[in-house]
Amino acid sequence: MSEPLLRVEHLKKYFKSPKGTVHAVDDVSFTIEAGKTLGVVGESGCGKSTLGRSIIRLQEPTAGNVLFDGKDISKLSRDDLWRQRREMQMIFQDPFSSLNPRMTISQTIDEPLALYNLCPDKLSRQKRVAELMDIVGLARRLYNTYPHELDGGRRQRIGIARALALNPKFIVCDEPVSALDVSIQAQILNLMQDLQRELNLTYMFITHDLSVVHHISDDIMVMYLGQAIEKAPAEVLFANPVHPYTKALLSAIPIPSLHNRKERVLMTGELTSPIDPKPECRFCSRCLYAQDACGAGDPQLKEIEPDHFVSCFRFGI
Amino acid sequence: MNEIKADTSNMLEIEDLSVEFRTHDRTVYAVNHLNLSVKKGQTLGLVGETGAGKTTAGLAALDLIQSPPGIITSGRITVNGKNVICTKTDNKGKQVAKTCLTKKELQSMRGKTISMIFQDPMTSLNPVLTVERQIAEVIEHHEHLGYTDATAKAREMLELVGIPGERGVEYPHQFSGGMKQRVVIAMALACDPQLLIADEPTTALDVTIQAQVLDMMKKLREQHNTSMLMITHDLGIVADICDCVSVIYAGSVVEHGTLEDVFDHTLHPYTRGLFDSLPNMEDRSARLKPIRGLMPDPSKLPEGCAFADRCDYALEKCSKEKPEIFYRNDEHYVACHLYNEHSIQEGGVLKNE
Numbered sequence: 001m002s003e004p005l006l007r008v009e010h011l012k013k014y015f016k017s018p019k020g021t022v023h024a025v026d027d028v029s030f031t032i033e034a035g036k037t038l039g040v041v042g043e044s045g046c047g048k049s050t051l052g053r054s055i056i057r058l059q060e061p062t063a064g065n066v067l068f069d070g071k072d073i074s075k076l077s078r079d080d081l082w083r084q085r086r087e088m089q090m091i092f093q094d095p096f097s098s099l100n101p102r103m104t105i106s107q108t109i110d111e112p113l114a115l116y117n118l119c120p121d122k123l124s125r126q127k128r129v130a131e132l133m134d135i136v137g138l139a140r141r142l143y144n145t146y147p148h149e150l151d152g153g154r155r156q157r158i159g160i161a162r163a164l165a166l167n168p169k170f171i172v173c174d175e176p177v178s179a180l181d182v183s184i185q186a187q188i189l190n191l192m193q194d195l196q197r198e199l200n201l202t203y204m205f206i207t208h209d210l211s212v213v214h215h216i217s218d219d220i221m222v223m224y225l226g227q228a229i230e231k232a233p234a235e236v237l238f239a240n241p242v243h244p245y246t247k248a249l250l251s252a253i254p255i256p257s258l259h260n261r262k263e264r265v266l267m268t269g270e271l272t273s274p275i276d277p278k279p280e281c282r283f284c285s286r287c288l289y290a291q292d293a294c295g296a297g298d299p300q301l302k303e304i305e306p307d308h309f310v311s312c313f314r315f316g317i
Numbered sequence: 318m319n320e321i322k323a324d325t326s327n328m329l330e331i332e333d334l335s336v337e338f339r340t341h342d343r344t345v346y347a348v349n350h351l352n353l354s355v356k357k358g359q360t361l362g363l364v365g366e367t368g369a370g371k372t373t374a375g376l377a378a379l380d381l382i383q384s385p386p387g388i389i390t391s392g393r394i395t396v397n398g399k400n401v402i403c404t405k406t407d408n409k410g411k412q413v414a415k416t417c418l419t420k421k422e423l424q425s426m427r428g429k430t431i432s433m434i435f436q437d438p439m440t441s442l443n444p445v446l447t448v449e450r451q452i453a454e455v456i457e458h459h460e461h462l463g464y465t466d467a468t469a470k471a472r473e474m475l476e477l478v479g480i481p482g483e484r485g486v487e488y489p490h491q492f493s494g495g496m497k498q499r500v501v502i503a504m505a506l507a508c509d510p511q512l513l514i515a516d517e518p519t520t521a522l523d524v525t526i527q528a529q530v531l532d533m534m535k536k537l538r539e540q541h542n543t544s545m546l547m548i549t550h551d552l553g554i555v556a557d558i559c560d561c562v563s564v565i566y567a568g569s570v571v572e573h574g575t576l577e578d579v580f581d582h583t584l585h586p587y588t589r590g591l592f593d594s595l596p597n598m599e600d601r602s603a604r605l606k607p608i609r610g611l612m613p614d615p616s617k618l619p620e621g622c623a624f625a626d627r628c629d630y631a632l633e634k635c636s637k638e639k640p641e642i643f644y645r646n647d648e649h650y651v652a653c654h655l656y657n658e659h660s661i662q663e664g665g666v667l668k669n670e
Contacts, residue, residue, distance in 0.1 A: 043523040043524075043525060043526075044494070044523055151611055152367075153611070181366040181367050181550060182366070182550065182591060182594045182595060183366060183590060183591065183594045183607055183608040184607070184611070185594065185607075186593075186594035186595075186605035186606065186607030186608075187607040187609075189596075189605055190604065190605050190607060193604075208523060208524065210524065211595065211596040211598055212596055214596060214598060214601060215596035215597070215601060215605070234601060235601065238598075248525060249524065249525060251528075252524040252525045252527065252528035253524060253553065253598075254524075254527075254528075254531075254551060254552075254553025254554045254556065254557050255553055255556060255557075255598065256551075256552035256553045256555070256556055256580075256592065256595055257556060257580065258556060258576060258577060258580045258581060261556075264528060264532070266528060266529060266532060267525050267528075267529070268529075
């Protein structure tokens with residue numbers, strides 16, 4: 001197996017707050033192969049967005065290494081990082097607030113091209129913008145419109161076109177379809193899958209929507225309070241979830257069918273605080289299977305079968 | 318005021334409701350000849366996309382549509398046999414829809430007979446009042462209790478939705494999203510309403526918290542025998558909690574039936590499209606089949622069927638005439654040109670995946 005495109009090792013991101021240190025991302029390691037999609041799921045506040053942002057250094061990680069194509073991004077200088085960013089882009093969650101309301105669509109898509117001086121003259125840049133609009137399915141007549149004139153689905157297409165402008169290899173997609181209606185969501189998901197196939201893109205797909213993540217991902221990583229608690233190929237994770245939290249999470253998906261309805265595993269309580277967490281399994285206060293051992297230190301990710309990792313004291317250590 | 322006898326088995330009845338929003342440069346037709354009814358003790362799911370008019374319909378039942386710019390142009394709304402909105406002839410001989418209740422009657426109805434859970438728990442609570450005060454306000458108004466008694470009852474309500482009573486003295490910002498939504502639910506249930514309108518009550522919440530809230534709503538509904546109108550865009554929630562479902566598109570109901578009717582004998586191409594847009598949990602590699610295009614601009618609705626432009630089955634007459642309503646059985650109906658009195662019984666006009 002070749003070296004994966006992205007290798008994240010022991011990444012940590014802590015925030016200082018008046019009440020203590022918030023452990024937003026706490027020692028997360030994973031790899032993504034080129035051309036694949038890693039889905040990251042978890043509840044709000046579990047650190048999935050912070051993880052995505054720390055990887056491309058929109059936020060400086062507190063500790064840990066991010067190896068992209070063999071290069072350690074976390075040690076790059078400002079200038080080198082700027083060059084490296086060409087290959088790593090991000091699609092943001094909210095198509096309503098992530099676009100500059102005072103720039104037309106073409107200006108928004110053109111901006112990265114202009115900044116990186118990728119096209120020799122204005123004409124070829126215009127051509128590239130038009131090409132990008134075609135790729136993401138935006139009609140040419142929208143060239144000079146402003147974001148407020150468009151609906152959420154089209155705005156998200158602008159966000160995708162902007163991310164694609166520099167021919168990146170890797171895109172962090174932070175909840176790209178959460179703000180959209182199902183019929184539009186399906187259009188965008190199909191577009192993203194087509195683009196991945198045509199341009200050989202690698203995605204890190206952050207979402208809280210489990211049916212979406214199941215559909216689009218090759219591998220899925222489940223996060224809970226800053227830690228990765230289970231990681232497995234998508235089919236395996238859905239067919240055989242092992243961690244009690246993953247089980248509860250999967251059973252909570254509302255199924256739009258009257259047949260084969262599953263019994264719910266209802267979790268009680270809510271997330272515990274990520275501020276200065278105690279060294280114990282962070283899920284143990286809500287866990288149905290909690291035992292005394294769960295309070296004894298942080299559980300580590302263990303491979304229980306090939307490619308299936310879980311961090312739970314019930315599975316060895 | 319009571320010229321038409323209402324069907325007493327229905328808790329909420331909306332007939333031929335049309336709501337427009339008139340601004341200086343255009344008129345938005347948000348709700349167009351909408352019919353729906355919630356039977357006593359049952360839950361009706363109102364499903365549709367953003368901008369389909371779901372929330373407007375819910376607000377109309379409480380006469381809460383802001384005017385201007387909102388105007389109810391026609392329709393009749395009955396809550397528990399009592400007219401809230403009815404069409405009258407004004408002194409120029411024109412038909413207008415108006416509330417038939419006085420301000421006082423409206424106030425005693427809102428929160429008591431019928432109450433609403435608003436979509437966004439982050440903005441529907443008052444940030445400068447403690448949560449128990451906000452709940453107690455409703456109780457003081459409707460049950461004429463004093464400060465202390467009302468506060469005590471407010472705490473009971475908090476306990477009922479799973480929040481320790483002593484947290485009542487805290488302010489909304491001290492609660493998490495799921496707990497805020499519980500506070501909103503506690504407030505809506507405080508005076509034991511007969512009809513609860515829940516406008517996307519779990520959309521802002523995580524799935525695990527959503528499951529908890531839905532579970533709690535189910536239990537409370539059974540205990541108090543509350544009728545419910547569940548406004549949502551999530552067919553999974555409908556399958557979980559509703560008895561009947563109405564699918565709304567561009568301000569009118571395009572298909573209505575029991576859960577079984579709509580989920581297993583889908584008639585309308587739009588409903589089919591909604592199901593097909595959802596990722597298939599059984600088959601990961603199946604490509605999603607989105608509905609092409611977008612919902613029509615509600616200020617420029619087409620002459621014929623509003624869905625015709627996006628419909629794979631569209632006939633020539635679809636863009637010219639409004640479709641009629643055809644009944645498959647007593648409950649299940651569809652508004653679509655693909656059917657007539659005979660073919661509706663056979664179903665199966667739509668290709669099943």
